[in-house]
Amino acid sequence: MPRTPKAKSFQAPKGMNDVLPGVQKYWDKFYRVVRELSLFYGFETLETPVLEFADLFKKGIGLNTDVVEHEMYTLKTKGGDFLALRPELTASIVRAYIENGFANQPQPVKFFHHGPVFRHESAQAGRYRQFHQADFDIIGESDPVVDAQVIQVVYAVLSELGLKGLSIHINSIGDKTCWVKYRDELKLYYRNKMGRLCRNCKKRFKENPLRLLDCKEEECVALKAAAPNSIDYLDKPCHDHFKLVLEFLDELNVPYVLDPYLVRGLDYYTRTVFEIIHDDATGSQTALASGGRYDYLVSQLGGKPAPAIGGSIGIERAINEMRRQDVKVAAIKPKVRIFLAQIGDLAKKKCLGLFEEFRKNNIYVSESLGRDSIKAQLRVADRLGADLALIIGQKEALDETVILREMQSGVQEVIPLAKIIDAAKKRLKKIHPRAIANSNNS
RNA sequence: GUGCCCAUAGUGUAGCGGUUAACACUAGAGUUUGUGGAACUCUCAUCACGGGUUCGAAUCCCGUUGGGCACCCCA
Numbered sequence: 001m002p003r004t005p006k007a008k009s010f011q012a013p014k015g016m017n018d019v020l021p022g023v024q025k026y027w028d029k030f031y032r033v034v035r036e037l038s039l040f041y042g043f044e045t046l047e048t049p050v051l052e053f054a055d056l057f058k059k060g061i062g063l064n065t066d067v068v069e070h071e072m073y074t075l076k077t078k079g080g081d082f083l084a085l086r087p088e089l090t091a092s093i094v095r096a097y098i099e100n101g102f103a104n105q106p107q108p109v110k111f112f113h114h115g116p117v118f119r120h121e122s123a124q125a126g127r128y129r130q131f132h133q134a135d136f137d138i139i140g141e142s143d144p145v146v147d148a149q150v151i152q153v154v155y156a157v158l159s160e161l162g163l164k165g166l167s168i169h170i171n172s173i174g175d176k177t178c179w180v181k182y183r184d185e186l187k188l189y190y191r192n193k194m195g196r197l198c199r200n201c202k203k204r205f206k207e208n209p210l211r212l213l214d215c216k217e218e219e220c221v222a223l224k225a226a227a228p229n230s231i232d233y234l235d236k237p238c239h240d241h242f243k244l245v246l247e248f249l250d251e252l253n254v255p256y257v258l259d260p261y262l263v264r265g266l267d268y269y270t271r272t273v274f275e276i277i278h279d280d281a282t283g284s285q286t287a288l289a290s291g292g293r294y295d296y297l298v299s300q301l302g303g304k305p306a307p308a309i310g311g312s313i314g315i316e317r318a319i320n321e322m323r324r325q326d327v328k329v330a331a332i333k334p335k336v337r338i339f340l341a342q343i344g345d346l347a348k349k350k351c352l353g354l355f356e357e358f359r360k361n362n363i364y365v366s367e368s369l370g371r372d373s374i375k376a377q378l379r380v381a382d383r384l385g386a387d388l389a390l391i392i393g394q395k396e397a398l399d400e401t402v403i404l405r406e407m408q409s410g411v412q413e414v415i416p417l418a419k420i421i422d423a424a425k426k427r428l429k430k431i432h433p434r435a436i437a438n439s440n441n442s
Numbered sequence: 443g444u445g446c447c448c449a450u451a452g453u454g455u456a457g458c459g460g461u462u463a464a465c466a467c468u469a470g471a472g473u474u475u476g477u478g479g480a481a482c483u484c485u486c487a488u489c490a491c492g493g494g495u496u497c498g499a500a501u502c503c504c505g506u507u508g509g510g511c512a513c514c515c516c517a
Contacts, residue, residue: 011508012508014508014509066515066516067516070443088517117517121443122443122444123509124509124511125511127516127517128517265516287516289517314517343476373471373472373475374476374477374478375472375478376471376478377477378478378479382478383478383479386478393476395476403476403477405478410478
């Protein structure tokens with residue numbers, strides 16, 4: 001049933017947020033870091049549509065996962081297509097890989113992808129209905145070294161952001177052959193303990209015993225302690241693979257914790273799975289990033305079989321953590337050197353022209369052209385911390401002159417309009433002998 | 443989807459059944475009209491929305507919406 005807000009003024013839909021100017025500097029920082037590292041590690045940027053066929057996710061992520069079952073935004077188009085707002089990036093990346101014939105390029109292919117994703121769940125701190133992910137994926141390579149590399153990039157991004165207290169939780173959940181054995185073992189273990197399991201877990205026992213290990217109910221956690229580990233049921237190839245991943249991580253000197261009970265909520269994972277977690281003082285943990293290997297996904301979505309691994313960072317979570325840890329981030333905001341003040345329409349016109357000229361000379365100028373009172377304009381100039389104010393009044397506009405005022409001292413001089421750029425440059429150089437006058441940033 | 447808590451100017455708060463809804467900061471206008479930083483004056487809230495109880499509601503009750511937390515799940 002359709003519903004529109006009753007309130008007289010509109011609000012953003014639940015769980016969807018405006019990113020206000022005040023926090024842009026964190027986003028800028030994030031994108032700067034992530035772009036730099038993706039280039040350095042050889043990931044090529046890929047962008048995919050926000051909407052995909054709903055089936056892509058049903059098939060890719062798994063019908064019985066919460067993400068697909070309860071959290072997907074779906075819609076039917078006029079043409080009758082069933083589309084969905086992407087709940088994650090991996091399935092789209094794989095689709096793009098197959099559709100654009102990347103299988104015929106030198107393997108592996110390394111993609112960097114970022115953008116908004118959507119999940120219809122109840123919003124709370126660090127959990128939104130629209131949030132952003134940055135994804136690193138390597139498709140077409142099974143060597144465990146790329147597992148380590150993906151983990152390394154993701155970890156590098158978070159630590160380059162200045163985040164402290166990160167730990168990498170890692171596990172291997174094996175592949176199809178291991179699962180058969182392990183699932184049986186789990187069922188065997190839990191069979192006579194059914195009575196002590198929570199309601200959800202009773203369901204899990206039937207549908208997906210692996211998820212029993214995900215439960216946080218006290219009873220279930222207790223039972224879990226003695227449950228068989230997936231690691232013990234890895235077959236030889238999976239075991240060797242995992243062992244090498246860990247050895248590579250040792251070599252990279254990234255801190256990790258073996259977490260035998262780490263299983264992920266998406267069906268496509270095989271072998272390596274990981275989460276990068278921040279533990280805060282109160283003991284609560286937030287996953288800032290996660291990922292894993294998905295060796296069957298490409299073929300499952302109709303491509304020529306290709307092994308793959310990926311990791312994604314929750315951008316909002318990373319940024320929230322930066323703010324919580326009080327990471328110092330400089331705003332990308334040019335230092336205001338010159339302020340243009342005017343009185344009268346003719347003067348406004350002259351200011352408009354001057355504005356362009358300063359821009360071409362790479363000098364950052366500011367203004368408050370909409371304000372008519374000179375007093376109010378100078379107040380703004382002062383607040384912005386401008387070094388110089390250039391004032392064009394009615395008289396100056398007619399004379400083709402400009403008043404150049406040094407804000408600090410209040411000393412003024414009348415300069416011909418034609419010479420103002422040079423005069424202003426010279427004056428700025430005097431005020432900031434070391435700064436390069438034509439750099440527009442401090 | 444479940445449970446608990448919350449909602450007053452842009453921000454942070456006061457108000458606890460009867461007030462011109464208060465205070466601080468911010469913002470805008472101004473203090474004899476062409477010059478900033480101080481001071482002062484003024485301006486900015488249909489008290490989230492809708493309904494009810496009451497002579498009277500920001501204040502009590504119900505619903506909605508939104509926010510927070512926990513569960514669930516996840517980034």
